[in-house]
Amino acid sequence: MAEYTKPLPLLTGLSKTFYEGCKENKLLYQHCKDCGEVIFYPKIVCPACMGTNLDWKESAGKGKIFSFTVAYDFAPPEFASSTPYALAVVNLDEGFSMLTNIVDCDLDKLQCDMPVEVLFDPVTPEITLPKFRPVTA
C-alpha cells in the first residue's frame, strides 16, 4: 500500500465509534430513541429534541447523489495528485446525508439522483474511509 498523504480524521469520542464501524465495513449513524430523529454526523445531543438518548444503527449503505462536483484542478495540495475526483453529498436511504467521494466510475457520467452504494477504503491500518460508487445493474 502506498503511503497515504492526505489529511486523516482524528479518532476522538463519537468519531472513533463511527470510524471503528468503517473499519468493520459498517456505515454507522445515530438515531434518537426519544423522538426518532435520524442523526449524522455523530452528535452528543439530538438536534431535534435536545435529548441525549441516542443509539447507533448500521446503514445499508445505499442512497442517491444529491449534489456533486468534480475537481479537475486547483485542489488543495494534498489532493492535487488525485485529480480529477468527485465530491458529492449522498442522501442515504435511512434519511441522512453525508459528504463523500464517488469512485470507481466515469466522472463524466455522474448525475444527481444516481443510485450509489458505499464501499470501504482502508487508507491506513487505523483509518478506513467510506466512499461511494454507482450501483450497477
Ligand SMILES: [Zn+2]
Ligand atoms: Zn430527539
